[in-house]
Amino acid sequence: MIWSxxxxxxxxxxxxxxxxxxxxxxxxxxxxxxxxRNKMDEAGVKPDDVKTLADLQKLPxxxxxxxxxxxxxxxxxxxxxxxxxxxxxxxxxGKPTVVGYTEEDLHTWTDCVSRIACMGGASEKDVAQICFxxxxxxxxxxxxxxxxxxxATIIPSSTGNSQKQxxxxxxxxxxxxxxxxxxALRLAEVAQEMGVDPxxxxxxxxxxxxxxxxxxxxxxxxxxxxxxxxKITSNYGMSELMGPxxxxxxxxxxxxxxxxxxxxxxxxxxxxxxxxxxGERGELVITCIKKExxxxxxxxxxxxxxxxxxxxxxxxxxxxxxxxxxxxxDMLKIRGVNVFPSQIEEVILSVKELGxxxxxxxxxxxxxxxxxxxxxxxxxxxxxxxxxxxxxxTAGKLKxxxxxxxxxxxxxxxxxxxxxxxAKRVKDLRKQQ
Amino acid sequence: MxxxxxxxxxxxxxxxxxxxxxxxxDNDVNIMSMSLADTTEYGLFRLIVDKPELGKxxxxxxGFSCIVSEVLVIKLPHEPGSLQKILQKITDEKIDVExxxxxxxxxxxxxxxxKTSDPQRAAKALS
Ligand SMILES: [Zn+2]
Numbered sequence: 417m418i419w420s421x422x423x424x425x426x427x428x429x430x431x432x433x434x435x436x437x438x439x440x441x442x443x444x445x446x447x448x449x450x451x452x453r454n455k456m457d458e459a460g461v462k463p464d465d466v467k468t469l470a471d472l473q474k475l476p477x478x479x480x481x482x483x484x485x486x487x488x489x490x491x492x493x494x495x496x497x498x499x500x501x502x503x504x505x506x507x508x509x510g511k512p513t514v515v516g517y518t519e520e521d522l523h524t525w526t527d528c529v530s531r532i533a534c535m536g537g538a539s540e541k542d543v544a545q546i547c548f549x550x551x552x553x554x555x556x557x558x559x560x561x562x563x564x565x566x567x568a569t570i571i572p573s574s575t576g577n578s579q580k581q582x583x584x585x586x587x588x589x590x591x592x593x594x595x596x597x598x599x600a601l602r603l604a605e606v607a608q609e610m611g612v613d614p615x616x617x618x619x620x621x622x623x624x625x626x627x628x629x630x631x632x633x634x635x636x637x638x639x640x641x642x643x644x645x646x647k648i649t650s651n652y653g654m655s656e657l658m659g660p661x662x663x664x665x666x667x668x669x670x671x672x673x674x675x676x677x678x679x680x681x682x683x684x685x686x687x688x689x690x691x692x693x694x695g696e697r698g699e700l701v702i703t704c705i706k707k708e709x710x711x712x713x714x715x716x717x718x719x720x721x722x723x724x725x726x727x728x729x730x731x732x733x734x735x736x737x738x739x740x741x742x743x744x745x746d747m748l749k750i751r752g753v754n755v756f757p758s759q760i761e762e763v764i765l766s767v768k769e770l771g772x773x774x775x776x777x778x779x780x781x782x783x784x785x786x787x788x789x790x791x792x793x794x795x796x797x798x799x800x801x802x803x804x805x806x807x808x809x810t811a812g813k814l815k816x817x818x819x820x821x822x823x824x825x826x827x828x829x830x831x832x833x834x835x836x837x838x839a840k841r842v843k844d845l846r847k848q849q
Numbered sequence: 850m851x852x853x854x855x856x857x858x859x860x861x862x863x864x865x866x867x868x869x870x871x872x873x874x875d876n877d878v879n880i881m882s883m884s885l886a887d888t889t890e891y892g893l894f895r896l897i898v899d900k901p902e903l904g905k906x907x908x909x910x911x912g913f914s915c916i917v918s919e920v921l922v923i924k925l926p927h928e929p930g931s932l933q934k935i936l937q938k939i940t941d942e943k944i945d946v947e948x949x950x951x952x953x954x955x956x957x958x959x960x961x962x963x964k965t966s967d968p969q970r971a972a973k974a975l976s
Contacts, residue, residue, distance in 0.1 A: 793858060
């Protein structure tokens with residue numbers, strides 16, 4: 417089911433709507449947000465200069481640092497009294513980023529999430545268990561309201577107490593699971609420990625996963641435990657922009673549809689800031705064009721993706737962003753080529769003779785960057801020919817993925833470092849040489 | 850005679866070979882013969898030991914990639930052309946010889962370890 421008529425507008429209709437909302441938003445932030453007015457004045461651009469959608473490029477970017485600098489309410493475009501909700505993202509360093517919603521913003525948010533729930537196959541018949549942590553984090557409440565709005569039955573079970581989660585699934589007949597991919601896998605593990613087969617003994621047929629990268633390997637792993645027929649879609653958002661609901665994957669699995677009537681996407685070269693043409697990979701930049709509380713202009717998400725504007729087989733015409741492959745923070749520049757560790761990971765996971773652990777080492781020899789990928793052998797052999805074949809296959813796939821020659825270094829099965837938290841898989845030694 | 854050979858993948862890094870030997874020694878696995886072939890990055894350490902399965906188990910526990918495979922151990926007289934004759938018999942059967950190394954050269958007879966593509970058939974060809 418397609419939730420809103422805006423999801424099937426013609427490109428022309430969509431662009432007309434976007435321009436109207438963009439002009440209104442830019443005028444409003446210029447008037448109401450001194451921080452933005454100063455930035456625009458510095459850049460020498462006035463609201464009236466935005467005559468076409470392409471003029472968006474004249475406006476300055478907004479970054480996470482801008483949000484920190486204006487903590488807590490400096491970027492808000494409404495009086496504090498008009499806010500009906502505040503969320504905050506957990507800042508790992510320093511102050512959290514604070515976001516606020518007016519009543520109208522909550523309606524917008526709910527509508528956006530209802531759309532992505534429908535994209536993932538949800539309907540009013542579903543019993544939806546929300547296994548995201550409730551609280552200052554936007555994920556749980558966003559999915560909660562969006563799913564409730566389409567008429568699904570909500571079980572706000574939050575995270576933790578996994579055995580009880582499985583009990584709810586059994587006793588309440590949960591059909592739809594909202595979780596991070598890794599928690600969805602963890603829940604399946606707990607079910608199995610309890611003697612419950614998630615694929616056979618539970619009724620979960622839809623998984624809306626988010627707030628964490630869903631790799632192909634994880635998707636496959638989820639199918640293996642939750643059943644081949646479970647519909648798994650990922651969705652995208654961040655609290656600065658609204659929370660979940662910026663975009664979501666439909667059942668065609670060809671990227672995530674962006675709610676373009678609320679968010680204008682751009683792709684930029686994260687180094688030069690230049691806007692790249694459709695289909696090219698770069699950093700996603702989002703402008704909120706229908707928000708009252710916190711309408712961010714050209715917000716740099718640091719997420720790396722590509723945009724596709726061809727209408728989708730699902731019937732929606734909204735622009736799609738490719739499922740995420742990495743963040744610009746993780747990007748390496750090797751011999752002028754942008755390389756993401758996630759691309760290398762994808763290759764390694766596809767070679768069955770290799771284990772999943774790896775280390776990327778970048779060095780400089782003379783004037784040239786050298787990329788070495790250390791990987792663990794997963795297969796025992798007595799043959800040099802076999803070892804060379806594994807090296808060659810892996811190097812060939814890396815060349816295909818990155819367009820770069822890489823040296824593959826085979827290691828014994830447990831020689832690389834293991835990480836419990838965020839893995840540190842890159843050793844860039846160029847600066848030390 | 851068919852024997853079990855233990856092959857261990859070792860990175861060309863200081864201490865790796867010594868580690869293999871100490872794991873075998875700690876578990877009382879006795880080495881009869883060995884060969885080390887290497888490239889610039891890694892090598893294959895091939896051993897004829899008295900307890901190949903135990904060696905494999907303990908080395909795997911210590912994080913090594915190893916495998917037990919069948920090789921031929923062939924006794925030959927100390928005379929010119931004896932090795933060539935044997936190898937000819939194997940290749941006549943269209944069996945590939947992958948590598949070989951000496952096991953024992955003391956006494957009246959020498960022994961060599963021969964890895965072929967089909968140890969069972971090769972053994973039959975020599976019997
Ligand atoms: Zn679609």
